[in-house]
Amino acid sequence: GIYLDYNATTPVDPVVFHAMEPYFKEHFGNPASAAHHWGWIAENATNKARTQVASLIGAKPNEITFTAGATESNNWAIFGLISKLREENPQEPLHFITSTVEHSSIMKAMAAAEKLGVEVDFLPVNSYGQVEIETLKKAIKPHTKLMSFIWVNNEIGTINPIAEIAKIAKENQIYFHTDATQAFGKLPMNVTDLGIDLMSFSAHKVYGPKGIGGLYIRSKDPKVLINPLIYGGGQEKGLRSGTLNVPAIVGMGVAAELCKNTLEHEYERQLQLRNFFWEKLKAAIPGIILNGHPTERAPNNLNVSFPGHKSEQLLPRLQKLGVSTGSACGTGSMSLSHVLLGIGVAPDVVPCTLRLSIGRWTTQEELERAVEILKGSISH
Ligand code: PMP
Known part of the structure; x- marks a missing residue:
């Protein structure tokens, strides 16, 4: 996975x-x-x-x-x-x-x-x-x-x-x-x-x-x-x-x-990978929306909505991907994300959202495969 x-x-x-x-x-x-x-x-x-x-x-x-x-x-x-x-x-x-x-x-x-x-x-x-x-x-x-x-x-x-x-x-x-x-x-x-x-x-x-x-x-x-x-x-x-x-x-x-020693390098590496990921997703999935700030955001985070596609329905088709439907922190809660509502995402789009966050061991090849899997799950 x-x-x-x-x-x-x-x-x-x-x-x-x-x-x-x-x-x-x-x-x-x-x-x-x-x-x-x-x-x-x-x-x-x-x-x-x-x-x-x-x-x-x-x-x-x-x-x-x-x-x-x-x-x-x-x-x-x-x-x-x-x-x-x-x-x-x-x-x-x-x-x-x-x-x-x-x-x-x-x-x-x-x-x-x-x-x-x-x-x-x-x-x-x-x-x-x-x-x-x-x-x-x-x-x-x-x-x-x-x-x-x-x-x-x-x-x-x-x-x-x-x-x-x-x-x-x-x-x-x-x-x-x-x-x-x-x-x-x-x-x-x-x-x-x-x-x-x-x-x-x-x-x-x-x-x-x-x-x-x-x-x-x-x-x-x-x-x-x-x-x-x-x-x-x-x-x-x-x-x-x-x-x-x-x-x-x-x-x-x-x-x-370790973070201190690698911070600068990892910041740049992850930023480039994350931007690559977003460009590929945008090209592959029409209608995809990026939530949050386009540039003033952590270098490792994407939060995207697929209007009309509930993430609950996408998840079974995303078994190979470890992604989150919001924050993992609200254990089992089915309520709508207060963060997405707080930034004005429409209530019917909130459940159509995934958080994709990368890290120290993420590779470009993984992200290329992830785009294909996400694309496949949407066009299903
Ligand atoms: N604040 C933020 C912004 C977090 O992302 C988290 C972890 N989801 C916490 C607090 C809670 O941290 P911990 O798991 O260490 O209790």
């Missing part, structure tokens, strides 16, 4: 797997066991990984906290900030701004925050899926405390104007969080230069293992921006308790380093 669902998840790179292996075996120690070398080896390994991750995003190692993935990081950013702000000033009204095209872990956490009394604005986006700066400026209120926007949209690949948004947040003394899960390791970034306060990311989208990710928390000595979400033994400077998942952390570190 041909795997075209790298935005859902990626295989672990063999180099990553190899680096993780000893930490399941002889280096099985607990990094919190400071009394012996089993503990020290594990602690050194997690420190190295922290440095590797920090280096990829332009942060300091002590600004990286490991979590179980971007879902946890997104939830933590929101509820950890609410907890902190309420602790500092219980009477203060809170207003958060996000968009209508966020990942479900932001959409649903924000909806839960509303139930806790936080006023949340879900800003509409333009037809490409981007936050409009003028709309954002108008939404700011005196008590706005947080802006949270996705960096690269997981369904349509659109890139948000993160630098401009961060600037506006800073000017208005509003915390800025970004869900960078689909940008991490794919786009060059420097969180320090951009002035981002909080950033979520995950290893399994970039050839690392599943169930590990992190939250970047800008250091603001001596205070931390947010309270913990998970309390316990005080690991991760008390910010995120629980024995560290050492093999997974080592894997994420090596995955980050």
